[in-house]
Amino acid sequence: MDEKYFPEKIEERWQKFWEESGAFEADADASREKRFYCLEMLPYPSGFLHMGHVRNYSIGDALSWFRRLQGFNVLHPMGWDSFGQPAEQAAIKRGVMPREWTEKNIEHMRGQFKRMGFSFDWRREIAAHTPEYYKWDQWFFLKMLERGLAYKKVSPVNWCPAEGTVLSNEQSSGGVCWRCGAAVEKRDIEQWFLRITDYAERLLEDMSEIEGGWPERVLTMQRNWIGRSEGAYIDFQVKDTDERVRVFTTRVDTIYGANAVVVAPDHPLIEHSPMKEDVRRFAERVRAERAAAREPGALEEKEGINTGLLAVNPFSGELIPVWAGNYVLTEYGTGAVMSVPAHDERDFEFAQKYSLPIRRVIERISHEQPPAERDPEVEDQSVAMSEAFTEYGILVSSGDWSGKLSEDAIREMAEFAESRGFGERAVTYRLRDWGVSRQRFWGAPIPIIYCDACGIVPVPEKDLPVVLPERAEFTGAGQSPLAGVPEFVNTTCPKCNAPARRETDTMDTFVDSSWYFFRYCDPKNPDAPFDREKAAYWAPVDQYIGGVEHAVMHLLYTRFWTKFMRDVGLIDFDEPVRRLMTQGMVVAETFYREGEEPGSKVYFNPSDVDAVRDDKGRVREATCVADGQPVMVGPFEKMGKSKNNGVDPNDMITAYGADAARMFVLFAAPVENDLRWQEAGIEGSLRFLRRVYSFVYRWREVLRDVPRDVAGEVSPEARRLRHETHRTIERVTNDFEGLRYNTAVAAMMELLNVLAEVEVKSGLLDFFGGRGARELVWPPNLRASDEEIRKLELSAVRETLEALVLMLAPFTPHLSEELWEALGHAGGMLRSGARWPAFDETLARREQVEIAVQVNGKLRGRVLVSD
RNA sequence: GCCGGGGUGGCGAAAUCGGUAGACGCAACGGACUUAAAAUCCGUUGGCCGUAAGGCCGUGCGGGUUCGAGUCCCGCCCCCGGUACCA
Numbered sequence A: 001m002d003e004k005y006f007p008e009k010i011e012e013r014w015q016k017f018w019e020e021s022g023a024f025e026a027d028a029d030a031s032r033e034k035r036f037y038c039l040e041m042l043p044y045p046s047g048f049l050h051m052g053h054v055r056n057y058s059i060g061d062a063l064s065w066f067r068r069l070q071g072f073n074v075l076h077p078m079g080w081d082s083f084g085q086p087a088e089q090a091a092i093k094r095g096v097m098p099r100e101w102t103e104k105n106i107e108h109m110r111g112q113f114k115r116m117g118f119s120f121d122w123r124r125e126i127a128a129h130t131p132e133y134y135k136w137d138q139w140f141f142l143k144m145l146e147r148g149l150a151y152k153k154v155s156p157v158n159w160c161p162a163e164g165t166v167l168s169n170e171q172s173s174g175g176v177c178w179r180c181g182a183a184v185e186k187r188d189i190e191q192w193f194l195r196i197t198d199y200a201e202r203l204l205e206d207m208s209e210i211e212g213g214w215p216e217r218v219l220t221m222q223r224n225w226i227g228r229s230e231g232a233y234i235d236f237q238v239k240d241t242d243e244r245v246r247v248f249t250t251r252v253d254t255i256y257g258a259n260a261v262v263v264a265p266d267h268p269l270i271e272h273s274p275m276k277e278d279v280r281r282f283a284e285r286v287r288a289e290r291a292a293a294r295e296p297g298a299l300e301e302k303e304g305i306n307t308g309l310l311a312v313n314p315f316s317g318e319l320i321p322v323w324a325g326n327y328v329l330t331e332y333g334t335g336a337v338m339s340v341p342a343h344d345e346r347d348f349e350f351a352q353k354y355s356l357p358i359r360r361v362i363e364r365i366s367h368e369q370p371p372a373e374r375d376p377e378v379e380d381q382s383v384a385m386s387e388a389f390t391e392y393g394i395l396v397s398s399g400d401w402s403g404k405l406s407e408d409a410i411r412e413m414a415e416f417a418e419s420r421g422f423g424e425r426a427v428t429y430r431l432r433d434w435g436v437s438r439q440r441f442w443g444a445p446i447p448i449i450y451c452d453a454c455g456i457v458p459v460p461e462k463d464l465p466v467v468l469p470e471r472a473e474f475t476g477a478g479q480s481p482l483a484g485v486p487e488f489v490n491t492t493c494p495k496c497n498a499p500a501r502r503e504t505d506t507m508d509t510f511v512d513s514s515w516y517f518f519r520y521c522d523p524k525n526p527d528a529p530f531d532r533e534k535a536a537y538w539a540p541v542d543q544y545i546g547g548v549e550h551a552v553m554h555l556l557y558t559r560f561w562t563k564f565m566r567d568v569g570l571i572d573f574d575e576p577v578r579r580l581m582t583q584g585m586v587v588a589e590t591f592y593r594e595g596e597e598p599g600s601k602v603y604f605n606p607s608d609v610d611a612v613r614d615d616k617g618r619v620r621e622a623t624c625v626a627d628g629q630p631v632m633v634g635p636f637e638k639m640g641k642s643k644n645n646g647v648d649p650n651d652m653i654t655a656y657g658a659d660a661a662r663m664f665v666l667f668a669a670p671v672e673n674d675l676r677w678q679e680a681g682i683e684g685s686l687r688f689l690r691r692v693y694s695f696v697y698r699w700r701e702v703l704r705d706v707p708r709d710v711a712g713e714v715s716p717e718a719r720r721l722r723h724e725t726h727r728t729i730e731r732v733t734n735d736f737e738g739l740r741y742n743t744a745v746a747a748m749m750e751l752l753n754v755l756a757e758v759e760v761k762s763g764l765l766d767f768f769g770g771r772g773a774r775e776l777v778w779p780p781n782l783r784a785s786d787e788e789i790r791k792l793e794l795s796a797v798r799e800t801l802e803a804l805v806l807m808l809a810p811f812t813p814h815l816s817e818e819l820w821e822a823l824g825h826a827g828g829m830l831r832s833g834a835r836w837p838a839f840d841e842t843l844a845r846r847e848q849v850e851i852a853v854q855v856n857g858k859l860r861g862r863v864l865v866s867d
Numbered sequence B: 001g002c003c004g005g006g007g008u009g010g011c012g013a014a015a016u017c018g019g020u021a022g023a024c025g026c027a028a029c030g031g032a033c034u035u036a037a038a039a040u041c042c043g044u045u046g047g048c049c050g051u052a053a054g055g056c057c058g059u060g061c062g063g064g065u066u067c068g069a070g071u072c073c074c075g076c077c078c079c080c081g082g083u084a085c086c087a
Helices: A007-021 A051-069 A085-094 A098-116 A131-146 A170-175 A196-205 A216-226 A252-257 A268-272 A276-292 A345-353 A406-420 A532-538 A553-567 A649-656 A658-667 A679-703 A716-737 A741-761 A784-808 A813-822
Strands: A035-040 A073-075 A150-160 A165-167 A185-194 A229-238 A244-249 A260-263 A304-312 A319-325 A336-339 A423-428 A448-451 A455-458 A490-492 A499-502 A541-547 A577-583 A586-594 A601-604 A609-613 A619-624 A632-638 A848-855 A858-866
Touching: A007 A098, A007 A649, A007 A658, A007 A813, A035 A051, A035 A532, A051 A073, A051 A098, A051 A541, A051 A577, A051 A586, A051 A649, A051 A658, A051 A716, A085 A098, A098 A649, A098 A658, A131 A150, A131 A553, A150 A170, A196 A216, A196 A553, A216 A553, A229 A252, A229 A406, A244 A252, A244 A260, A244 A336, A252 A406, A260 A304, A268 A276, A268 A304, A276 A304, A276 A319, A336 A345, A406 A423, A553 A577, A619 A632, A649 A658, A649 A679, A658 A679, A658 A741, A658 A813, A679 A741, A679 A784, A679 A813, A716 A741, A716 A784, A741 A784, A784 A813
Parallel strands: A035 A073, A035 A541, A260 A319, A541 A577
Antiparallel strands: A150 A165, A150 A185, A229 A244, A229 A304, A229 A423, A260 A336, A304 A319, A448 A455, A448 A499, A490 A499, A586 A601, A586 A632, A609 A619, A848 A858
């Protein structure tokens, strides 16, 4: 053992040891009931790790170690979300094939992960872009097709007319093509969809199973995303036609106040309008405005046009006009609404603009007087009402329904409509089916063949996987590169053997990540996505850790996929993840210069920038290291490639060691908070580790022969040390359960401070030559009686140091291994059966005294005071 | 607008059950050691008044409950995230 702490040397040594001894390899073992599946969201192999990754995987790694030390059989795997657009862009820009680019990145990042010393079971590594993996994406797709859950329909994509290519939402932000700047158009093409809407109800219901384990805000976001709303369909007969127009409403109770039916501009009913041509022009304009809208949030003014049609209110028999309006969405409900301006803000605004009559049919419930009946024929509240009354209340001017409460009327009127055949109770969702087609090369090919004679033919299971070709032309323009590879496209029909064409769309990468953690349970299985028994042992995931940006899409798709897997009998539970932790982003300063294109920016990596800071740490001036020219200081942004503000963990490892870097990112802030990256604080973590190291170094010889527990009296200092040690164990253990790593670290720092104090006060340090002595050796001339006394003290010191080393292991595994060995345990912590320290209840408890509080001689309460 | 989460020193933060507000760390300042620097160690560090002992104020703002409120209740202000005409 060196006198000084040399992180790199220690880290290299133990990483080698772990690898050779297979320390983190875990297998399903029915005899080990205590098992734990710890999972972090798998990374996209962009090329380099940054501190954001370090944080994410440090959180999970700490928990994995904690559970291992508690005797759990821990599955902690790692893999790559290796399909996706950046690989294709690299191909376009640099001509390097996506697979080559991706695999080079993976190799580099795997090396970085290993240098961080994360305790992954690397035998289980998976990558989405390997045929062994995406074969099962395709297999699942076929299973969904079999069950009618995969289907094809026409749906719009973003289209760049200049390059003749499909763009993602991101690539067409601002309504222009990100490469050539041409105005983006919508184009309708046939695409594959998965019927996630069939699972909407279960996705909502099963939330009760994970409540408490998932952050409330994630559950809320999912609930809103699914957007269940209960109401009724009501059919309005259209005058002089055989058509009925069906509307969806959550407020049937307001139907006597309907002044119009408003349909979406492209509603089929328009066909019957005498003003067909005008309405069409209106629809065309609305579509163009939508496409040009820069921000999705920008609300247009409500506009509409009278179609000239009249509809019959089935409740009142009244004739009301049919309008087309830009605020009615084709995709939601039935694409038609009844307009009740008195009780709906949007309808109110619309009615104001076009001077449509406003009729109030709901009154606030009043206890003083019954609501006044208004004359339905003449009542117009256009002036009286300054805004819509959207609350529930009591019905007025509503025929036989007047006097009823909204709650009751909503139910009863829907039932009435149902019994008379002009409507039904209904539930609608905001959730849309999941479009999985991508007009891209770098994804799992959709296993479908088109035959002129047989139509759409699924690829037979025995022919899976449909393998991506090695090479293709990547121009960034025109059709998908896959469509330009004849060897891929041309095939024969599995049914009739005639020449046929393959589907050239690939799958959304969310498909890959919807079930990958099941594959980890059985990563090499050639015959099934995974073995039932193995998955039953490990899954569901006990703790999942990742960014909140995946709160909706990924986590919803994953829940959907899990339910589907249950339906096909692969597993027997509904929810994939018991506990979810959404960690905050690591953000860092950005530095840039104006680029050549107007508005474009060239970003500099912080390591290439010299920054002059004020005393508050803000950058006052920055210059580029390479050319000495000034650079602009941008805002703090999420670390990543796009802003080039990623801090390379390799630099941190070189300067401070992986252990200090890992501990610092966990100590600096609660894991759910965003973390502003600044290197300054990491020094403090290193200082702490150095102190721990030098304590063990100083005491190691002496402590080897000292038992951990000694009965009998001890000095006040030793008693205090034992008390503090057990109190700390209790605190740290609880903090780990709640992933409160920052306070866990703080508690251990406090314990070390106590130890330092005790060392001085007890005279122990003096015994070895006093404060400042750097190399302490047990004196050979020590008398026996002294030794007895010292053992009493030292047993407490030993217990404290061992507990500290063990509790630090999840943060600083390399250092802990080294110190554990120095304290006389051979063979590595996990092999030698090191266990998380148990706290002694009586030692950990503080004595509490109840004090009566008296005011003017009267007892006013009691207070518990700790010693 | 709606939904969710927040607002505590110069900074990151702590206070898990209503009970000493600011643990732990960073930065800063002072000291020891050193030819010097680094490293290390010791000390000070919410604000105001005071030589001191000590006192007063202090958890976004205004009220309330309570012997006691950062914590509970009511009303506001501000920030962050999600969402966007969902009928």
